[in-house]
Every structure is written in C-alpha cells, then in structure tokens.
Amino acid sequence: MPLPGVGIILENPSASPIPTAVAWGLTNLGLSTFSGTSPFYQQPPYGTATDTPDCYFQIPNVQTIAATTGTYVIPPGIGYISVPNTASTTVALQLQVGTVGTWVTLGPGTAATAIVYFYVADGVNVRLANTGAASVSVTIYPIRA
Numbered sequence: 001m002p003l004p005g006v007g008i009i010l011e012n013p014s015a016s017p018i019p020t021a022v023a024w025g026l027t028n029l030g031l032s033t034f035s036g037t038s039p040f041y042q043q044p045p046y047g048t049a050t051d052t053p054d055c056y057f058q059i060p061n062v063q064t065i066a067a068t069t070g071t072y073v074i075p076p077g078i079g080y081i082s083v084p085n086t087a088s089t090t091v092a093l094q095l096q097v098g099t100v101g102t103w104v105t106l107g108p109g110t111a112a113t114a115i116v117y118f119y120v121a122d123g124v125n126v127r128l129a130n131t132g133a134a135s136v137s138v139t140i141y142p143i144r145a
Contacts, residue, residue, distance in 0.1 A: 021060035021139050022049040024075065041075045041123045061140040065091065065130040072138075076123035079142040085114040089132035093117045096125040103129070 024042040044051070044059040051059055057079070063072045067089070074081075083091045093107040107117055111132060119126060119140075130136055 016052045016055040018057045019052045019059045021062045024061040058142045058144045064135055064137045067135050070130045071127050073127045074121040077142045078120045081117040082139045083115040086136050087112045088134040089136035092129050094127050094129050
C-alpha cells in the first residue's frame with residue numbers, strides 16, 4: 001500500500017523495533033533521512049541516538065512544548081504524534097492557512113485526554129500548540145522517507 005512520501009512498500013516491515021525517542025534539534029546538519037530536506041529543519045541527534053536501519057520509523061522526536069503559548073513546528077514528513085494524558089495541558093494540531101501567521105486548529109486538544117494525531121508536514125506550515133497551563137512533552141514518530 002503506498003504511503004504519501006514513502007512510495008510503495010514491496011515487502012513486509014522488519015521485526016526491528018522503533019528506535020528510542022530523543023529530542024531533535026538543529027545539530028548534525030544535513031543528516032536527516034527525509035529526502036530533499038533543508039539543513040535548517042530539526043533533525044535527530046545521531047551522535048547520541050541509535051537508529052534502527054531496517055525499521056520504517058525514524059528515530060522518534062520528543063519535544064517539550066511550553067505552557068500557554070508554546071508551539072513546535074513539525075519537521076517535514078509523515079507519521080504519528082502521541083500527546084500524553086495531562087490535566088493541565090491542551091495540545092492542538094494546527095495548519096498555517098492563507099495569510100502568514102494565520103493558524104487554523106485541525107485537532108483541538110482536550111485537557112486530561114491522551115491524543116494520537118496522524119500528520120503530513122512540510123516543515124513550515126504544520127505545528128503543535130499548547131494552550132494549557134503547564135508544559136508538556138510530546139513524542140513524534142516519523143515514518144522514514
């Protein structure tokens with residue numbers, strides 16, 4: 001079955017587990033496995049993280065989003081986002097539509113509710129926004145391009 005941005009998978013996925021999650025950053029520029037990725041996007045810190053080459057998922061990306069007005073622009077690719085069940089956080093998936101700076105909420109987060117989002121991101125126009133009273137750590141599971 002073809003996946004957007006991945007192509008046709010012709011064999012069964014490997015039994016290799018998804019790598020351990022780490023915080024991505026602007027380090028080791030140029031090492032992202034996303035084809036066509038600019039060196040200015042967040043990337044896995046390969047010096048401290050261990051990749052699983054035969055796994056269809058890249059190293060998961062753990063990000064802490066600040067309280068009230070905190071946001072995180074998702075690096076380009078597709079995958080899943082896991083938001084924990086935290087009473088004082090509300091994380092929404094948003095798209096920038098129309099005028100620059102106009103963010104539209106696709107999936108409104110609900111406090112005290114764990115959420116899983118599927119995302120397709122271009123590295124500029126898709127983000128997570130936390131409007132809750134406390135910071136929250138989310139895990140992004142990108143599918144390898």
